[in-house]
Amino acid sequence: MKRVYLTIILALGLCLGVNAQRAKSVILVYLDGGPAQTDTFDPKPEAGRNIYGNYKGVIKTNVEGIEIGEKLPLLATMADKYSLIRTMTHGSNAHETGHYAMITGDTSGSGVVYPSFGAVISYMKRDSYNGILPCYISLTSANSRFNEGGFLGNEYKSFDTGGKPEAKEYEVEGVVNKQVNRQRMEQRMSLLNNFETQPIDKHHIDSLRGVNMEFIWGDSREIFNLQEESDSVRQRYGKSRLGQSCLVARRLVEAGVPFVNVRTTGWDTHKKHFQKMNTMLPELDKALSALIADLDARGLLDSTIVLCGGEFGRTPAVLWEAPWNGGRAHFGKVFSYLVAGGGFHGGKVVGKSSETGEKVLERPVRPCDLIGTVYQLMGIDPYGTLPHISEGNLPILPSLLDNSKEGGLLYEITDLKTKDYE
Amino acid sequence: MKRIWVFTLCLAFWAMGASASERCRDEVFFRRAHLTVTGALPSSQECIKFLNDNNPNKRSALVDRLLKSELGIKYMQMHWGDILRIKSEFPSNLWPNGVQAYNRWIYEQLLNNVPYDQMVRGLLLSEGSNFRSPAANFYRGFQKRTPENFYANINLLFLGNRNCEDNGALCFSQIKFKSTKEWKEEIVYLDIHKELPQQPIRLEDGTPLRLEADSDWREAYVEWLTSRDNRRFAEVMVNRMWYWVFGKGIVHEPDDWRKDNKPSNPQLLNRLTDHFIKSGFNMRALMKRILLSEEFNSKMAPEGFYEPQRLPAEVIVDAIASVTGIWSTYSSRVPEPFTFYPPRTRATHLGDATVSSSELELFGKVSRDVSLESQRNNSTTARQLLYLMNSSVLENRIRKSHFLNNICKENPSLEQVADAITLRTLSRRATPQEKQLYKEYMEQNNLPLKEVAIDIMWMQINSNEFLYNH
Numbered sequence: 001m002k003r004v005y006l007t008i009i010l011a012l013g014l015c016l017g018v019n020a021q022r023a024k025s026v027i028l029v030y031l032d033g034g035p036a037q038t039d040t041f042d043p044k045p046e047a048g049r050n051i052y053g054n055y056k057g058v059i060k061t062n063v064e065g066i067e068i069g070e071k072l073p074l075l076a077t078m079a080d081k082y083s084l085i086r087t088m089t090h091g092s093n094a095h096e097t098g099h100y101a102m103i104t105g106d107t108s109g110s111g112v113v114y115p116s117f118g119a120v121i122s123y124m125k126r127d128s129y130n131g132i133l134p135c136y137i138s139l140t141s142a143n144s145r146f147n148e149g150g151f152l153g154n155e156y157k158s159f160d161t162g163g164k165p166e167a168k169e170y171e172v173e174g175v176v177n178k179q180v181n182r183q184r185m186e187q188r189m190s191l192l193n194n195f196e197t198q199p200i201d202k203h204h205i206d207s208l209r210g211v212n213m214e215f216i217w218g219d220s221r222e223i224f225n226l227q228e229e230s231d232s233v234r235q236r237y238g239k240s241r242l243g244q245s246c247l248v249a250r251r252l253v254e255a256g257v258p259f260v261n262v263r264t265t266g267w268d269t270h271k272k273h274f275q276k277m278n279t280m281l282p283e284l285d286k287a288l289s290a291l292i293a294d295l296d297a298r299g300l301l302d303s304t305i306v307l308c309g310g311e312f313g314r315t316p317a318v319l320w321e322a323p324w325n326g327g328r329a330h331f332g333k334v335f336s337y338l339v340a341g342g343g344f345h346g347g348k349v350v351g352k353s354s355e356t357g358e359k360v361l362e363r364p365v366r367p368c369d370l371i372g373t374v375y376q377l378m379g380i381d382p383y384g385t386l387p388h389i390s391e392g393n394l395p396i397l398p399s400l401l402d403n404s405k406e407g408g409l410l411y412e413i414t415d416l417k418t419k420d421y422e
Numbered sequence: 423m424k425r426i427w428v429f430t431l432c433l434a435f436w437a438m439g440a441s442a443s444e445r446c447r448d449e450v451f452f453r454r455a456h457l458t459v460t461g462a463l464p465s466s467q468e469c470i471k472f473l474n475d476n477n478p479n480k481r482s483a484l485v486d487r488l489l490k491s492e493l494g495i496k497y498m499q500m501h502w503g504d505i506l507r508i509k510s511e512f513p514s515n516l517w518p519n520g521v522q523a524y525n526r527w528i529y530e531q532l533l534n535n536v537p538y539d540q541m542v543r544g545l546l547l548s549e550g551s552n553f554r555s556p557a558a559n560f561y562r563g564f565q566k567r568t569p570e571n572f573y574a575n576i577n578l579l580f581l582g583n584r585n586c587e588d589n590g591a592l593c594f595s596q597i598k599f600k601s602t603k604e605w606k607e608e609i610v611y612l613d614i615h616k617e618l619p620q621q622p623i624r625l626e627d628g629t630p631l632r633l634e635a636d637s638d639w640r641e642a643y644v645e646w647l648t649s650r651d652n653r654r655f656a657e658v659m660v661n662r663m664w665y666w667v668f669g670k671g672i673v674h675e676p677d678d679w680r681k682d683n684k685p686s687n688p689q690l691l692n693r694l695t696d697h698f699i700k701s702g703f704n705m706r707a708l709m710k711r712i713l714l715s716e717e718f719n720s721k722m723a724p725e726g727f728y729e730p731q732r733l734p735a736e737v738i739v740d741a742i743a744s745v746t747g748i749w750s751t752y753s754s755r756v757p758e759p760f761t762f763y764p765p766r767t768r769a770t771h772l773g774d775a776t777v778s779s780s781e782l783e784l785f786g787k788v789s790r791d792v793s794l795e796s797q798r799n800n801s802t803t804a805r806q807l808l809y810l811m812n813s814s815v816l817e818n819r820i821r822k823s824h825f826l827n828n829i830c831k832e833n834p835s836l837e838q839v840a841d842a843i844t845l846r847t848l849s850r851r852a853t854p855q856e857k858q859l860y861k862e863y864m865e866q867n868n869l870p871l872k873e874v875a876i877d878i879m880w881m882q883i884n885s886n887e888f889l890y891n892h
Contacts, residue, residue, distance in 0.1 A: 096511065096756055111513045111565025113791045134805070141780070147789045154786045154799055162780075174808035179817050184877075187867050192881045194859055200722075200730045200886040201802065208804040209811065215804075216812055390584065390792055 021379030022303070022415075023342030025253040026121065027260045029246065029288060029308040032143060033268030034098065034335075036314035036328050038357050039277055040284075041336035042086045043069045044316065047356050053318045053326065054274040063347040071281035074289035075338075080347040081292050081301065082340035083413045087351025087360045088309065090367050093330040095268075098311030099143055101332075104150065105371035108398040112391060115150030116142075116158075117371045118259040120396065123156045124380050125258050132211070132220045134159035137252060138261040139245040151388045158261055165226065165244035172224045175216055182217055189213070223251050233294075238286035246291040253295070253304050258378075267310055270327040273318070284308075292340050305342030305374055309335070316357035334360050337370060343377040345413045366407040368399035373410040382409065446721045446728070449473060450892070451481055453849040454728070455713060457891045458667055459485070460493035461500065461737045461770045463744050466845040473851075485713045489706050495532045496771050500736065501666055502528050504798065505579060506545075507563055507790045509775035511756050514563040514790065517606045518761055518774070520552040525773040527556035538659050538703035539648040542580060546644045549610050551602070558610040561597055569594040578793055580647060582658045582679035588626045592619045593633070593643040612638055650699055654679070660694045660708060661685075665795060667712050669731040676795050722892045730892040732800045735785035736769035742883060743768075745847050746819040746826075752777055784809055802889070810884050820879050830872045836860055839875050847882040 038044050043058045044051045057070035061079030068076055068084075075082075090101040101107050104114035115123070122129075122136035129135050138158040142148050149157040162173035171178060180188075189209070196202065215221070226234060226247060237243035242264040249260040264284075269276045288308055295301040313335025314328035334353045340346065351363040372382035375396065382400060385393035395401055400409075411417065446454070452472050456464045464472075477483065488494045503525065507514045510521050531541045548557035564571055573591035577583040596612040614636055623631040623642075631642045647655055658679065665671040672685045685691045694711065701707045712718060720726030733741065743749040752763040754777040761777065769782055775790035784806055786799040810816060820826065829842050840852040840860050852860075864874045882888055 100512070109565070113513055113789065147791070149789075151791065154783060155803065157783060159805060160780055171814055173815065174805070174811070174813045177812045177814045177817055179814065179821070180812065185812065187863070188877050188880055188884075191859070191863050191877060192884055195856065195881055196885055196887070198885075198887050198892065200890050200892060201732075202886065205802060205807070205886060208802065208807050211804050212808045212811055215808065389797060390794055 021377075023305045023374075023377040023379075024256070024303040025258050025260070026118075026305045026307065026342070026374060026378065027246075027249045027253060027262060027291070028118070029242075029291075029306065030143070030261060030263045031267045031284070031308065031310040032099075032263055032265045034095075034310040034312045034314055034330055035267045035284075036269070036273065036277070037086070037331075037334070037336035037353075038314075038316050039069045039281065040072060041068055041084045041338060042334075042353055042357060043067060044355065044357050047316070050318055050320075051316045051356055053328075055277075066347070066349060069281070071277065072285045074285045078289060078292060081296060082306070082338050082346050083344055083348040083350060085337040085339060085350045085365050085370065085410075086334075086353050087362070087364050088313075088335050088337050088367070088370065089360055089364050090312070090332050092332040093312065095311060095330070098330070098332055101367045102309070102311050103143065103148075105368040105397050106399055107367060108402060110398060112388065112394060113147055113150045114398075115152040115156060115386070116148045117374065118158055118261055119149050119152055119156040120375070120386065121259045121378060121380070122158075123152050123386070124378075126156075129256075129258055131256050132215050132218060133223065133252065133255060133257050135257065136259040136261070137161065137257055138263060139165065139248055140241070141263065142261060143263060151394075152386065158259075161224070161248075164241065165248050166239055166241050170224050170226060170244075170248070174212075175221055176224060185213075185216070220255070223255050224248065226251075236286070236294075237290040238283055240283040240287065242283050243287040243290070246287040247294075250291060250294055250298075250300075253300060254298070268330075269314070270319075270329060271324050273314075273327045275326075288338070295341060301341040303342060305344060305377060306340040307337060307370070307374070308339075309337035334358065337365075339370070339410075339413070342374075343414050343416070344373075344410075348413045350410065350413060364406050365410065366399060366405060368397045369407045369409055372397050372400050373414060373416070376409065376416050377414065444721055444726055445719050446726065448480075449850040450722075451719060452484065454718070454891055455481075455484055455488060456849070457733065457737065458718075459488040459497065459709070459713070460491060461497040461734070461740070462493050462768070463741050463846075464849055466842070469845055469849050481719070482714060485710055489709060489713075495529060496768075498532050499525060499528050499773070500770050502532075503773055503775075504788050504790060505793045505795065506560065507775075507793055508559075508773065509790045510754070510761075511776040513565045514775075515565075516552070516559050516563050517757065519606070520556075520559050520562065521774045523553055523556035524559040532705075535704065535706045538698075538705050539655075540703070542648055543644055546576065546647075547638065547640055549612060552606075552608050552610070553604070555610075561610045562599070562608060567597075567599065569597070572597065575793055576647075578677055580658060581654055582661070582673070582677045583626075584678055584680075586626065589621065589623055590625050590631070590643055592623055593631065593639045595619070596639055612640075614638065653695065653699075656699050656703065657691060657695050659703075659705075660698050661691065662795070663705070663708055664694070664712060667709075667718060668729065669800070670729065677793070728892070730886075730890040732802050732890050734798065734800055735782050735787040736772075738785050738889065739769045739779075739781050741888070742816070742819070745879070745883065746823040748819045748822060750779055750781065752779065754778075781809070781815075807884075810889075816883070817880075820876055820883075823879070826872070826875050826879060830875055834871075836864060836871065836874065839871065840878060843875065843878050843882060847879065848885075848887055 039055050045056055045058050055070050058067040059070055059073055059076040060067055061076040063079040066079050090107050092098050103116040106114040118136040125135055136158045138160045140162055141160045142158045163171040237247045245262045249262050252260050295304050312330055312332035315331045319327045351365055352361045354361050375382045382397055384396045386396050388394045508521055508524055510516055510518045544557050545560045548560055550558050552559050552562050569591040572594045574586060577586040596616050598611050598613050600609050618633055618635055629646055633639045633642055661671045661673050662676045665676040672687055672691045673679055698708050717727040720728050723729045749766045751765055752767055754761045756776060788798045829839055837857050840857050844852040
């Protein structure tokens with residue numbers, strides 16, 4: 001019976017041109033600086049030491065035919081839960097341009113400053129989402145190199161928590177302040193109320209303050225309290241900043257937050273690349289595998305998209321010479337992204353890079369293809385528009401309309417179909 | 423019928439003139455003028471000096487002093503930087519050296535009070551290296567370097583015209599760019615031998631423009647634009663200045679002049695425009711006239727004309743820094759190599775929208791991506807108040823404030839503490855009622871003086887009286 005109703009609803013949705021939404025939330029695990037695809041999701045063990053560097057080994061995953069880097073043993077046990085895009089490409093080797101492309105999906109060079117896709121989702125959900133927690137949250141800070149809100153404005157920027165999730169107490173800026181207890185805060189608020197005799201915007205501001213008091217002292221505060229988690233869970237994610245941020249992300253998604261950006265830095269490894277990877281990759285392995293497994297165990301993976309990657313990849317060729325002494329430089333031509341949940345199939349590989357990882361051989365994936373697919377899974381028309389302050393309505397993803405570059409939405413790893421929008 | 427009543431009432435009010443009861447108090451004017459002209463809070467000493475001054479012309483003297491002050495000029499420079507989209511990185515991509523040169527040029531124009539028409543000619547007729555001829559950055563700061571795009575922006579900035587449909591863009595079709603061997607240096611130059619366009623140029627108001635072969639075609643347009651006969655040119659600047667002061671233009675939005683977007687007070691606009699043209703496009707004199715106007719000297723609405731405005735992001739951030747005495751340090755990781763600003767740099771003086779901080783973003787710092795005034799969003803949000811109410815950043819600043827520590831050290835009375843904090847934060851003395859309120863607060867909650875002082879400062883920073891210009 002249930003199924004009949006669902007079918008009717010789906011059919012109605014299609015008739016109205018509204019796409020049934022598969023995903024409710026997105027978690028972006030953003031490896032700021034640019035992770036090396038050859039050491040993670042697109043290993044090249046046959047390509048010689050100049051490419052595989054110190055990591056010749058690969059690990060067979062639990063999916064026949066998919067192998068990943070030797071430093072990711074935990075992720076290898078669950079490849080059926082995620083898919084790998086091995087031919088992400090935008091061609092830019094500069095951080096700014098790379099971030100802009102991966103965070104906005106815009107590579108059109110039009111001169112219009114697009115919003116991050118977190119901001120777009122938060123704009124699109126502005127009426128339907130009415131939780132106390134912000135719609136778009138960054139752990140612990142957003143990428144400051146770009147204006148996150150773009151032409152949508154400050155209102156849609158992410159809420160940066162600040163603080164240290166891995167510390168004993170996670171001080172979320174504005175919410176958890178160890179120096180002021182509830183009693184003191186209430187005393188202060190009553191002083192403010194008695195003081196304020198100026199009629200300026202009083203009604204509006206008082207109501208905002210009320211919302212904040214609820215945010216600060218209500219149930220939402222507890223979502224940031226990792227003490228509520230058992231020590232074994234915290235250990236499973238790893239006690240690193242990244243690990244504990246992923247745990248917070250899971251708790252936020254559980255509470256219904258539509259977009260969580262887990263940003264981790266330090267991936268810009270021009271020098272001493274392998275020494276750094278020796279500690280960073282196990283941290284990533286723990287955090288990401290725990291996140292996916294935990295979401296799955298709680299029945300949240302079907303409605304939560306998990307993405308992992310950076311602004312670009314790193315050169316497949318290792319720079320052994322001084323001053324790099326075994327480093328990898330920026331590389332935007334071919335790199336990898338991991339996608340899971342929310343309608344993305346698991347156990348698949350999209351695209352094929354060349355033997356040395358320097359070229360796309362099959363199926364290039366543009367930033368707009370990934371972000372457009374995420375939009376569609378979130379029930380947002382990737383061919384829709386956004387209002388610009390002076391230019392009128394602009395395409396939500398201008399690069400998706402550019403047929404001069406090969407690519408396309410990721411229909412091969414989702415149940416989506418083009419005709420959903422025809 | 424209703425209309426006639428309103429009209430009669432207005433007339434009656436007008437007939438009464440700006441009676442003393444409608445004029446705002448000196449302390450209100452003092453704070454309002456400081457924040458409007460300099461974007462900075464006055465010091466406690468200045469405040470006391472002004473309040474004790476018996477000179478009947480003290481408002482006029484204050485305005486003169488502020489307009490010529492370093493802070494006043496730098497704040498005006500910020501307004502210009504916003505609409506000229508001055509930033510190092512995307513989308514203007516002026517690069518830090520270009521930003522510096524450009525800002526310096528604007529600063530000098532404002533310092534020397536260069537007439538508006540002359541300043542605009544300087545911008546529009548610029549050519550040369552972005553580092554050596556600063557005004558040439560006007561043309562460099564476009565992603566789309568087409569005559570149409572330059573022309574649309576010129577129409578927006580100087581005529582408030584959002585949809586220009588004439589073919590004046592041809593006057594800007596000789597502009598070319600070439601790079602030099604210097605890192606990020608670029609030359610703006612003119613292809614002066616370009617073949618004359620076939621079709622005649624006719625501007626929107628019907629004026630035909632004659633272009634001469636082998637000359638700078640921009641001159642013909644700029645001469646028409648900046649001429650005294652082109653009233654719209656003066657009106658747009660007058661209205662923009664009014665907008666900078668009151669947050670609302672006589673024509674609103676200030677960059678949206680259309681037949682169906684009428685001025686709210688045409689007589690006022692006319693009077694100011696006549697004065698501006700007669701003064702030879704004297705911007706400082708225009709600002710002075712607005713600041714001494716009845717409107718600016720009136721009480722806050724609804725009693726008077728002046729509508730309270732939430733302070734712009736940079737001003738709030740600077741105000742919190744100057745009250746607590748703890749300043750943010752600014753730096754930028756883009757573009758490389760990184761930029762570091764000296765300690766105690768004011769946010770209003772950064773001059774580069776690429777440089778930012780989470781605090782500035784929170785309160786709506788302009789990203790300078792478009793030349794519209796409305797890009798600045800001064801609305802008050804829950805998230806901003808959350809930061810003020812409960813962030814450890816602000817709490818630490820208040821707790822570590824040398825000012826608070828110092829006044830509390832001298833074993834003062836609660837009344838003295840209240841006066842000192844209120845002067846510093848709200849530019850006025852504490853009222854007897856407020857002092858009573860603080861006394862009760864201290865007794866009821868059984869707090870030591872230092873803690874009460876902390877709570878008073880916290881409370882005043884959170885108050886609307888602090889967050890708004892009123």
